[in-house]
Amino acid sequence: MNLSEALKQVKFDARGLVAAIAQDAKTGEVLMLAWMNREALEKTLQTKDVHYWSRSRDTLWRKGETSGHTQKLKEFYVDCDGDTVLLKVEQTGPACHTGNKTCFFNKI
């Protein structure tokens, strides 16, 4: 994973954010959708600990920093138009704050 290559290809939106889909690297389950700013992207690629930008709290957060439910980055993809990234991660514990494995537990 090459940070400068990622920064070349990712297109941050007017708010300075890019959408990030986290997928369990082993099971293929889609775990959550969150947002990254440039700093979150940099820290994620540098440390392999997934970081996001919280739009509600307006702050950078390392996933699992309070819950312990961390995400370790295994693979990193940028989509065809650069406005979404896909993170294949090793998820420790549940990804969702509700205690569910994935945020998409609600099947309609």
Add this chain to the structure above:
Amino acid sequence: MNLSEALKQVKFDARGLVAAIAQDAKTGEVLMLAWMNREALEKTLQTKDVHYWSRSRDTLWRKGETSGHTQKLKEFYVDCDGDTVLLKVEQTGPACHTGNKTCFFNKI
């Protein structure tokens, strides 16, 4: 899949949109991220042909209407805070306009 239940749980943003992740129902591959407005959501659940809202063209589109690369909805999930939906789909042909199976073909 119950449309009125979906409309109860989905929270459209200030632009009237919700993020939609399409995942191949068979392989688990994440195919693309796009956006839905209320009409796209309604048509998708009613017809099972996936519809999105194009932010660049400012119009409703049925996935595959020009390319033939349609998506048939198999399962529909709403995430824990209602601002993202996950569509498990049967993808005909490539999902990406580049001709790649998925929009996330670019591994960094």
